[in-house]
Amino acid sequence: MTSDSTNLRHVCGISGGKDSAALSIYMRDRVPNMEYFFCDTQKELPETYDFLARLEGYLGKPIARLNDERGFDHWLKVYGGYLPSSQMRWCTRQLKIKPFEKWVGDDNVISYVGIRADENRSGYVSTKPNIRAVFPFVEDGLIKEDIMRILEESGVGLPKYYEWRSRSGCYFCFYQRKIEWVGLRERHPDLYEKAMSYEKGSSEDASAFTWTQSESLAELAEPARVAEIRAKHEASASGAARMQANRRLVEVFAELGDSDGGERPCMQCHI
């Protein structure tokens, strides 16, 4: 795959996850004029920003940070205090897709998307006629093992949050599993507190909305509840570990995001 026109922009979105990072590494020498971008909600994990810096070092050029200058808190007010959810995912629209489409403008663009050949999912495909999505890993038959090898051989490795979380995205992302909320509280208690404060704000709106189903983050942080979540996770993790005796934890988490069978998160955030 090569760059084919001076008027055509080639862009590669980095989500902070492993697949898009591997794609940027894979494309670096194939498309030298590639523009890399990251839609920054400014609510990302510190590990994600560290990973981007590492990736920039390998790519030898900056990853453009795209954001909506009004930010999450502005949009939360616009949406009446309702926290985003899988049913009402305004965050992706306002903080990821719109900034990307603004950055592209009316230019003709080829957008490289890191869906793998062993996945059965579709990526973000813009409805704008000037943006054409391509899927190099699908075209070239690259699967998860290839992605892990690309990251390792480049020296970039995996984002550090894979030690405790299976996906990239905002620290309060509602796609997190319970054990990942426990991990957030342990690794980043300040961010957990901030996520909790959003719940308080929304309950004043009489909607009693919470980030995670059926309980508030205050309830989830109760010692008995944390112990219960841990026990449940350890039981399923030890089953997985028996099957994957030689895998490092960081790799197991990196894989969970692909195979946990839960609801599919937004591709714009998590590829």
Ligand code: SF4
């Ligand atoms: S990572 Fe989660 S909370 Fe953040 S924009 Fe994406 S879907 Fe929304």
